[in-house]
Amino acid sequence: MTRRDALLFSLTACARSAVSAVPEQRHFPSMQALPVPYDQVSFQLAEHEIGRYHFGPELNRPFVYPVIGPLGRTLTRMGHPGDPYTHSHHNSVWISYTKVNGINFWEDHAPNRGRIVQQQIVELIDADERAGILAKGAWLSSTGQPIVQEAREIWAYPLEAGEWMLVIDLLLRPDSSEVTFDRAGFGPIGVRVAKSVSVYFGGGVIRNSERAEGEKVIFHKPARWVDYSGYIAPGVIEGLTLFDHPLNPYHPSPFHVREDGWMGAMLSTEQATTISPGKSLHLRYGVYVHTGVPELAQLDSRWNYFAKLNLHPPYGPPKSARDCLNGNHRLFNVPHPFRNLKECQEAVPQAKEQ
Numbered sequence: 058m059t060r061r062d063a064l065l066f067s068l069t070a071c072a073r074s075a076v077s078a079v080p081e082q083r084h085f086p087s088m089q090a091l092p093v094p095y096d097q098v099s100f101q102l103a104e105h106e107i108g109r110y111h112f113g114p115e116l117n118r119p120f121v122y123p124v125i126g127p128l129g130r131t132l133t134r135m136g137h138p139g140d141p142y143t144h145s146h147h148n149s150v151w152i153s154y155t156k157v158n159g160i161n162f163w164e165d166h167a168p169n170r171g172r173i174v175q176q177q178i179v180e181l182i183d184a185d186e187r188a189g190i191l192a193k194g195a196w197l198s199s200t201g202q203p204i205v206q207e208a209r210e211i212w213a214y215p216l217e218a219g220e221w222m223l224v225i226d227l228l229l230r231p232d233s234s235e236v237t238f239d240r241a242g243f244g245p246i247g248v249r250v251a252k253s254v255s256v257y258f259g260g261g262v263i264r265n266s267e268r269a270e271g272e273k274v275i276f277h278k279p280a281r282w283v284d285y286s287g288y289i290a291p292g293v294i295e296g297l298t299l300f301d302h303p304l305n306p307y308h309p310s311p312f313h314v315r316e317d318g319w320m321g322a323m324l325s326t327e328q329a330t331t332i333s334p335g336k337s338l339h340l341r342y343g344v345y346v347h348t349g350v351p352e353l354a355q356l357d358s359r360w361n362y363f364a365k366l367n368l369h370p371p372y373g374p375p376k377s378a379r380d381c382l383n384g385n386h387r388l389f390n391v392p393h394p395f396r397n398l399k400e401c402q403e404a405v406p407q408a409k410e411q
Contacts, residue, residue: 088188088215090181098181098190100213105129107346110190110211112175117165119194121174121211122149125296127219127348131251133297137317138252142166146356147249147319148229150344152225155242157205158221160198163243171204172197180387195232203232205332209303210368216345222359223344226368230337238330238338241277243313246342247321248299254287255318261287261296263314268353272316279309282360283320286350298356298365306330378402 067191085222091099096113099106112119123131137144146153146165153173161167173196181190189212198207212228229236240246253259256272264270266281275283277357286296299320303312314320322342324330332338343363345356373391375381386401387394395401 074167075264084189086183086394087185088213089183090188090190090213092178098174098178100188100223102213102215102219108213108223112178112192112194114174116172117146117170118148118151118153118173119192119209120148120151124150124297124346126289126343126346128289128295130289130293130295132254132289132295132346134251134318136249137319138205138255139317139377141154147247150223150225150246151248152209152245152250154238154252156239157196158237160180160204162362170199172396173207174407175209180384182388187212188291190212193228205236206230206232206402210366214366218348220345220347222346223362224363224368225342227340227342228337229332229340231332231334234334236332238324238332240329241323241326243321243323245322245324246299247319248285248344249319250285250287250297251289252283252318253289254296256287256316259287260319261285261318262350262363263316263320264314264353264356266309266353266357270312275312275314277311277323277326279311280308281309282345282356283312283314283322284351284356285314285318285320286347294349296347296350298345298347298351298358300345302341302343303364305340305342306338315372352398375401375405381405 087103089101090291091101093099098110100108108121108123122133124133126132128313129132135149136147146163155163160171161169175192175194179193182189192209194207195203198204208228212224214222222230236407254261261277263285265275265283269275282298282300283297284298289295295346301308301322310322311326312322345359371391375389375391381398381401386398389395
């Protein structure tokens with residue numbers, strides 16, 4: 058043992074003797090939604106980042122970037138490789154829409170441009186089976202007038218072999234008066250893949266759930282999913298599959314796809330979508346992050362998994378007053394959701410009697 062090792066051993070022994078007991082190590086969730094500086098949340102699997110949610114007040118819309126594949130490379134990009142200014146709104150994975158009551162929420166440089174602003178992060182959830190962000194926001198006109206109120210959930214689910222799934226759930230309500238989403242508009246969700254994954258720039262491939270392949274036969278056609286796969290490095294193929302959920306109003310939704318590297322699930326190419334005051338529009342989309350070019354049956358299986366996900370499985374009741382502390386009262390939905398700490402703790406005796 059060197060003199061340095063002996064000194065370290067002595068210091069460690071002194072530190073151990075100075076405490077009455079070693080701190081209890083509690084379970085460390087393998088999936089985490091970790092807040093980081095500048096209004097961002099990092100999704101982490103086993104302490105490695107797999108995606109990052111950006112929601113700063115200066116942004117035109119929140120987005121997820123990067124979306125990291127099983128081998129550690131990002132599968133998305135910011136902006137069009139050949140037209141970065143006009144398509145600066147292509148923000149990796151994002152939510153927006155061309156025209157809502159005539160206001161353009163899609164483009165960055167439109168004269169009547171709206172913004173989607175995240176106003177509150179309500180909850181960050183860490184667990185072995187998933188990590189999540191619950192947030193509230195608003196769709197604002199160019200003058201800052203609220204048009205739509207939004208409740209958003211962003212979840213990351215781990216899968217086998219480093220693959221994972223991103224799920225975005227939206228509940229949209231009119232702020233005051235009726236809201237109309239134009240017919241055949243871009244959005245509500247867009248995915249801009251990495252340059253090397255695209256068909257035009259990298260030789261990738263686009264397929265859909267109806268067994269079609271290529272932009273010409275997939276463009277504006279309804280489907281349960283569209284997959285974009287291609288080379289992310291020499292000899293390495295990975296990809297993203299965009300899932301449309303059965304609860305969406307026009308499911309299976311038409312998809313907008315381009316060989317230059319983007320895909321998006323639409324609302325309807327046939328009619329506008331109107332939300333009356335007191336009503337809401339519920340939307341849900343998934344992005345499956347995978348290796349290789351999966352068999353079509355595998356993508357069908359993943360879509361079935363996505364379609365059956367319960368974003369709010371039964372949780373509770375609280376077993377002790379301690380279970381309700383530090384905001385944990387918001388996690389329970391059994392015997393019912395709690396509005397505050399007091400309600401949660403008052404349910405504890407009842408929980409013990411059951």
